[in-house]
Amino acid sequence: MKVAELFVKCLEQQGVQYIFGVPGEENIDFLDALHQSSIQFIACRDETNAAFIAGMMGKLTGQPGVCLSTLGPGATNMMTGTASAALDRNPLIVITAQTDVPLQYEGTHQYINTIEMYRPIVKWNASIESIPVLPKIVADAFSSALSSPFGAVHLELPHDVASKQIQESIAALPETQNLKRTMTALDSAFEDAARVIQLAQRPLVLIGRRASEEPEISAAVLSFVETLKAPFTETYMAKGVVSGDHPLHLQTIGLPEGDYVNTAFEIADLIIAIGYDSIEYGAKKWNKAAKPIVHIDLEVPAKINTCYPIKASLIGDIAGNLQSLTERMEQRHEMASVYQQLKDIITKDLRKSEESDAYPLVPQRIIKEIREFLSEDDLLVSDVGAHKHWIARQYPAFQANTCIFSNGLASMGVGLPWAIGAKMAFPNKRVLAVCGDGSFNMSLAELETAVRLELPIVVMIWRDGRYSAIEWEQENKQGRSMGIQFGNPDFVQLATAYGVKGYKINKATEIGEVLPKAFSEKSPVLIECEVDYTENFRLSERLGEFKSMFLR
Numbered sequence: 001m002k003v004a005e006l007f008v009k010c011l012e013q014q015g016v017q018y019i020f021g022v023p024g025e026e027n028i029d030f031l032d033a034l035h036q037s038s039i040q041f042i043a044c045r046d047e048t049n050a051a052f053i054a055g056m057m058g059k060l061t062g063q064p065g066v067c068l069s070t071l072g073p074g075a076t077n078m079m080t081g082t083a084s085a086a087l088d089r090n091p092l093i094v095i096t097a098q099t100d101v102p103l104q105y106e107g108t109h110q111y112i113n114t115i116e117m118y119r120p121i122v123k124w125n126a127s128i129e130s131i132p133v134l135p136k137i138v139a140d141a142f143s144s145a146l147s148s149p150f151g152a153v154h155l156e157l158p159h160d161v162a163s164k165q166i167q168e169s170i171a172a173l174p175e176t177q178n179l180k181r182t183m184t185a186l187d188s189a190f191e192d193a194a195r196v197i198q199l200a201q202r203p204l205v206l207i208g209r210r211a212s213e214e215p216e217i218s219a220a221v222l223s224f225v226e227t228l229k230a231p232f233t234e235t236y237m238a239k240g241v242v243s244g245d246h247p248l249h250l251q252t253i254g255l256p257e258g259d260y261v262n263t264a265f266e267i268a269d270l271i272i273a274i275g276y277d278s279i280e281y282g283a284k285k286w287n288k289a290a291k292p293i294v295h296i297d298l299e300v301p302a303k304i305n306t307c308y309p310i311k312a313s314l315i316g317d318i319a320g321n322l323q324s325l326t327e328r329m330e331q332r333h334e335m336a337s338v339y340q341q342l343k344d345i346i347t348k349d350l351r352k353s354e355e356s357d358a359y360p361l362v363p364q365r366i367i368k369e370i371r372e373f374l375s376e377d378d379l380l381v382s383d384v385g386a387h388k389h390w391i392a393r394q395y396p397a398f399q400a401n402t403c404i405f406s407n408g409l410a411s412m413g414v415g416l417p418w419a420i421g422a423k424m425a426f427p428n429k430r431v432l433a434v435c436g437d438g439s440f441n442m443s444l445a446e447l448e449t450a451v452r453l454e455l456p457i458v459v460m461i462w463r464d465g466r467y468s469a470i471e472w473e474q475e476n477k478q479g480r481s482m483g484i485q486f487g488n489p490d491f492v493q494l495a496t497a498y499g500v501k502g503y504k505i506n507k508a509t510e511i512g513e514v515l516p517k518a519f520s521e522k523s524p525v526l527i528e529c530e531v532d533y534t535e536n537f538r539l540s541e542r543l544g545e546f547k548s549m550f551l552r
C-alpha cells in the first residue's frame, strides 16, 4: 500500500464524502488512491473556489469539508478560500502537495514553503513525513477544525512520501472521537448575571455568530428575550437565530456607517451578548460608550476590549446556560417604550421603496420579491458588496443559517462557490446566490462545475458596472470616487455559452415571474438584474438626518 492510500483511508474513516480541488503532478498518487475509495473527487476551476465550496459544506454539514491543491501555485491560489474558512469559522481540511522532501532544501521548481505560508491563517498545520503518525495527524486535523472556533487545518503531503510503499500492518486507524459540549456555568455566575440583568431597565440583546451553530440555542434565546421583553439585534451571520419577524426584533446590525439599530446601543443600559464573535463587527463600532456587557458564550473572549466591559459572564454550553438563566428571570411585560419608538422608525424605513416599480430596480424591491418567493428553510447566499448590506438589512431570515454571509473574511467571489457547497449539503432546498457583478466575475468559472454537477442553483447578478460598496464609502468619506467602474459581459449570453438558461429582468414585476421558472430547471440558471444604487446615498442621507433628530 502507498502512503497516499493510507491517507485516503484515514479520510474515509472520518466520513469524508467529497474532496474539491485541482490536480497537479505532485498529487497524482493521492488522486490515484481515490480510484479505490468511496470518496468522490470534484475537479474545480480554481483552488480558492474549491476551498470556498468545501468550507460551506463544512459549515452546513457540521463535518469538515476537504479541499486539495498541488504545491506552489495551487497552494497559493487556495489561500483566500482557506482564510475564509478561518475567519468565517467554517471547518475545513486543506491538503496541499509538496515537492520531494530532499528537494525542498534546494529551492526547486514550484517550491514554496507552504507550511510557513499557511501558518498564520490556519489553526494548525503539519507536513506528513513520519508515516506511523499519519493516522493520528489526520484524526487530530479533523478534531482541530471542529474545535471552537471552527476553522481551517492544513496538511501537506510531499510527493515522495505519498508514493512510498508501506506495510499494511502500520495502517492502524485511530477511533473517531465523539465530543460533546456540556459545560455548565457555576451557580455564582448565574447569580451575578441574574442580578446585573434584573437591575437593568433597558437591556438589549445582541446575538452573535456563534449562536447560529446549534439549533437548541435558537429556542433558548427566544424564551430568554420573551421573558425579559428585551429587544434584540443580531450580526449578519446570526441572522434567523431568532426569527426576523419577531416583535422584539429591531434590525440586523453591521452596516459599516451605522444604521438605525446602532441607536439601540446608545439607549441601552446593559447589553447581553449571546455567542458574540468579534470577527464580524468589533465592539468599538457598536459600543463606543462602553456600556456594561453580560457575556454568554462558549468561550472566554481571547482579547480584552475596552468597548466590551464584561460585568457578568456565563461560559460554556450556550443553550443550557441561557435556559438556566431564563428560569431565574422575572417575567417582564413590555419592551421599553423608547425601543418601541425606534422599532417603528426602523420598520417604516425597511418597508420604504419595497413596492417601487422603478427601473433599474431598487434593492428593497428585489429583496422583497426574493423573500416572497423563497420558503422559510430555503437558502439565500450573499456575495460581498453593497448587495450584502442590503440583504442583511432588508431580508428577514426565519431560521438560522438560511441567509448566509461571509462577514469574517468578507471575500468577494464567495457567492457562486458557496451556493454550490450549500446545494450539495442540502440537495432538497432551493439555493439562491445573490452576487454583485464584480463579485460574480471573480469566481464565474465555477459555473462550469455547477453545470457538470447538474446542480439546479440560481445565481442572481446585481448589475451596476461598479464596485458599488466602495463607491458608497468613497463618496460618503471623500465626496468623490476613484477606481470603481468596469465593464460587464452580457450575462444571458454568458449563461448560454455555458449551456444554461439566462434571464434578464426588464421590469420589477418580472422577478416574481422569473424566479419560479429559474428554479424549475435541472441545471444552474443566471438572472441578470440591473440595480439602482443611488439608493445607497439616499439611505446614508436618511441615516444622517435620523441621527441628528433622534439623539438630540
Ligand SMILES: Cc1ncc(C[n+]2csc(CCOP(=O)(O)OP(=O)(O)O)c2C)c(N)n1
Pocket: 383, 384, 385, 386, 387, 388, 410, 411, 412, 413, 435, 436, 437, 438, 439, 440, 462, 464, 466, 467, 468, 469, 470
Ligand atoms: C477579494 C476582495 N477584493 C476586494 C474587496 C473589497 N471590496 C468589498 S465590496 C467591493 C465591491 C463589490 O462589488 P460588486 O460585487 O459589484 O458588488 P456591489 O458593491 O456593486 O453590490 C470590494 C471591491 C473584497 N472584499 N474582497
Ligand SMILES: [Mg+2]
Pocket: 385, 436, 437, 438, 462, 463, 464, 465, 466, 467, 468
Ligand atoms: Mg457591482
